[in-house]
Amino acid sequence: MTADPFSTVSSELPRDRWGRPLITPPEGGDPIAYQRVTTFVSALEDTYHLNLWSQRMVVLGMADRRDLQLAALAIADPDDRNAKKTLNDIARQAKDAAAGSAKATIGTALHSYSERIDRGQDLGNVPAEYLPDLEAYRKITTGLESVGIEGFCVRDDLRVGGSYDRIYRFTAEFLDAYAAYYGHRLHYPGRDGLGRLVAGAGPEVQPGDAIIGDVKTGNIDLGMGKICMQLGTYANSLDYDHTIGTRTALVGNPSKDWGVIVHLPAGSGAARLVWADLASGWAVASTLARGVHEWRKRKDLAHDFASLTVTRAPEASLVDLIKAAPSYDALLSLYTQNSTSWTPGLTALASARKKELSAA
Template sequence: MTDPFSIIKTELPRDRWGRPLITPPDGGETVAYQRVTTFVGALEDTYHLSLWSQRMVALGMANRPDLQLAASAITDPTDQYAKRTLNDIAKSAREAAGAGAAATTGTALHTLSEKIDRGEDVGTVPAAYLPDLEAYRRVTKYFATLAIEGFCVRDDLRVGGSYDRIVQFTAEGLDQYEREHGERLCYPGPDADGNIRAGLGDEVQPGDTMIGDLKTGNVDFGIGKIAMQLGTYANSVDYDHTLGARTPLVGNPSKKWGVIVHLPAGTGAARLIFVDVAAGFDTAYVLAVGVHAWRKRKDLSFPFASVQVHADLGPSLVEQINAAPSYKALESIYQANAEKWTPGLTTLAKARTAELAAS
C-alpha cells in the first residue's frame, strides 16, 4: 500500500468558481463537480450564523470611523458598484471585529495538527496556543491516523471534497481509554426508551476505522451539516487527479460513525464526538439532491400578460410653490395636497406670497 503521507501532491485543477475539475470514471474531458460543503450546505440552518455575522459587522463598524464614512458616502445602494463597495465594507467590519482572526487561528491549528499526526516538529508556536496542541495530542492518542487531507469523489452525485483524516482505533489506544475512564469505549446506542445515548452501543474494536474531522469553532449549531459532510466522504472513493483514478478509501472507514476532534481555539481543551454519518448521508442523498434539483426548476412560472407604465412624477411640491405665479395658484397647490402638507411647506408658501406681493 502506498504511504499516503509520502505522496507529492500537485494542485487539483478547478474552474473559475473554485469547483474541482474531475475526469469522469470512463475517461474524457474533465467536468466540474460540486464541492461537498456546497452540496450539503443547501440544507444548513444559517440563522444563527447570519445573526453572528450581523453582530460582527455592527461591532466592526463601531470601531472603524473610516468604514462609517465610506458607508455614508454611498448614495444609491441599489447600484451594482455600490453593492460591491458595501460588501467590501461589511467584510472589513467583520474582520475589524475579529471574525477573520478566528478563521486564521482555525486554519493554523489545522496545519499544526497535521504536523503532529505526521510526526513532524510544529516549530515555534505562541504560548497561548501550546495548550491547544497538547490537548490535541492527548485526545487523539486512542487512534492512529491513516490518511490526512485526502480528496475523494462521489460520482453519482458529482461531488468532491477533502476529508480531514481517516483514523483507526488501536488496541493500545482502547486499553488506555479503559484505564483512564474505567470502562471500554462503546458507540452510542439505544436506551430502554429507544433514545440513542452515548456509550450504550457496541464496543469499539481495534481496527475500527472512520472519517475524522477537526473543528476549532462551535459545533452545536452546525452538527447537521457536519454529519452530512462526513457521511458523504465516508461513502466516496479516493480520487487521484493526476491519473483520473479512483480507489477505495484507505481502511474502509465506517459508514455508520465518524468522529469529530473538537478543539475550540484558545481554550486548551479538546474532546472527541461520535457523529452519525449514516443518518447524515441518507439525508444528503435524498434531501440535498432534491433541494438542488428544485432550485434548478425553470418551469414554475408562466407569464401571460404584462403592462409597463413609466410615470412622470412632475415637479416636487417645493418646486411648485417656488414657481407659483400667483396667490391663487398657491391655494390650488395646497388644496390638491392638503393631506400631505407640512408646516415647512406653509412657511415656504408664505415666503412665496411675500415675493409675489413685492413684485
C-alpha cells in the same frame, strides 16, 4: 536539451474559476466541475444564528472605524450596482475589524499544526498561547492512527467532491488506555426505538476499526447537522487520484455509521472526542440535500398561457408643448413648471410662439 515531460507531476487538484474541483468522469473524457461537499450540504444548513453573529461583528466593527463610517455615509445611492459592491466591501472590512475572521484564521493554523503532529513532523515555531491546544490534541489522539490525512474523495452520482481531515484507525493502545481511564470499554452509540442516539449502547469498538475524523476549532453545537451530512458524504465516497483520474475505496474502509469529531476550541487548551452520526447525515444529504439542488435547477415551474403588450403614447416634449401652446398664459405656465431647466433656446422658441399668437 528538451525538458523531460515526465519528470514532475502537479500535486494541485485542478479547479475552475469558482474553485470547484475538476474531476475526470468514471468513464473517462474531459474533466468536469463537481460541487464541493461543503457547498452541497449547505443547502440544508440553518444559518440563522451564523447570520446574527455576522451582523453583530459588522456593528462592532463599524463602531470602531470612523473611516468606514465616513465611507458608508458618502454613498449617495445604496441601490446603485457599484455602490452595492462598495457597501459589501465596507461590511467585510467592518467584520474583519471586529476580529470576525480572526478565529477562522487561528482555526486554519491549528488545523495545519495538527496535521504536522499526525505526520510526525516538527511543529516549528508555535505561539506560546496555542501550545496547550496542540498538546491537548496530541494527548487525546494518542493511539488513534491517522491512516488518511487530507484525502480527496468524490461521490460521482451526486457530482460532489471534497477533502476529509482524517481517517483514524483505533489501536489496542488507544482502547486499552480508554478502558483504564474510564473504567469501561469503548462502545459505539446505539439507538432507541425512535432512532435517537444512546451513548455506549452499541457494539464494542475493536482494534483496527477505522473512522472518518474531523478537527474542529470553533463551536460545533449549532452546526452538527451540517457536519454529519458532510462526513457522511465522505464516508460514502471514493478516494480520487486526480493525477490519473482513478477511484479507489477509502483507505481503512471507515465506518459509514459513525465518525469522530476532534473538538479543539482555539485557545482553550482542551480537547474532546465526539461521536458523529454519519448514517443519519448521509440519509439526509443523499435525499433532502439532493432534492433541494434538483428543485433549484427546475426551469419548468411556470409557463405563459396568454400575453399582450400595451404601449403608452409618447409624451410630448417641452419643445413640442411650446410650439403648440394655445395662448400666452399657456406659455407662462410652461415656463413656471420648468423654470429650473429652462434654457435660452426654449426662450427663443417661446418668443416665436408668442409672436405667432399675437399675429393670429
